[in-house]
Amino acid sequence: MVMTSASHAEDPRSESGRAHLTKMKLPPGIRERKRYVIFKVVSEKDRQFSKEEILRGCLYTIHSFLGDKGMSDANVYLIDWNENFGLGILKTTHKTKDDVVVALSLLSTISETKISVIPLNTTGSIKKAKEIIMSLKSVEKAIWNKTNDKNKTNDKNKTDDKNKTDDKNKTDDKNKTDDKNKTGDKNKTGDKNKTGDKNKTGDKI
16 A cells, blocks of 8 residues: 555656645745835936846845845845836845845945935735835826926926016117107207207398
8 A cells, every 4th residue: 555655656856746846835834924125216316227236236235234144034036126216126024024124224325326225115915015116106206297397387487587578678678769769859850950040040140
C-alpha cells in the first residue's frame, strides 16, 4: 500500500509537480502579510522622475536605514508610480511598514535633485491603495484646473488693463494734439487779425 501511494505521488521535479506546488497556498499564519504605502514626491521646480529613478531612490534610502537584513525582510517593490502627479505605491510587509515609512521620509535627493517624500497612507489591500491613488489624482487635477483658470483670468485682466492704459494714452495724445492744433489755429487767427488791423491803419493814413 505504501509503495502504491508513493508511486502515485507527484514528483516535485516534474512539470505537473511544479504546477501543483505553485497552486498551493500557505496558511494565513505563515503567509506574509503585505502592506502598501502610498506616498507623494515633491521636487524642486516640479521636476518629474521616471519609475526607475524613484525605485532606485527608495531602495537606497531603505537599505541605508535598515541595512542588509532589514532590506531583505522589508521585501519592497514599487507597485505603481505616476510621474505626472508624483504619486506612488510601495509594497512591503506588515512588520516593516513603519520602518519603511520612516526611511522614505529620510530620502532628500533623487538624481541630484532635492525632493521631499510624503507618506500619505498605508493599507493591506492593493485595490484600496489604487482607489486612494485615483482619489488623490482627482483632487490634484481639480486644484490644477482651478489654478490654471485663475492664471488665465489674471492674464486676461492684465491684458485688459494694458489695453485700457494704451487706449487712455492714445486718447491723451489725441487730446494734446487737438489742443496744440487749436492753439496753432488761434495763433494764426490772431496773426491774421493783427495783419488786417495793420493794413487798415495803413489805408487810413
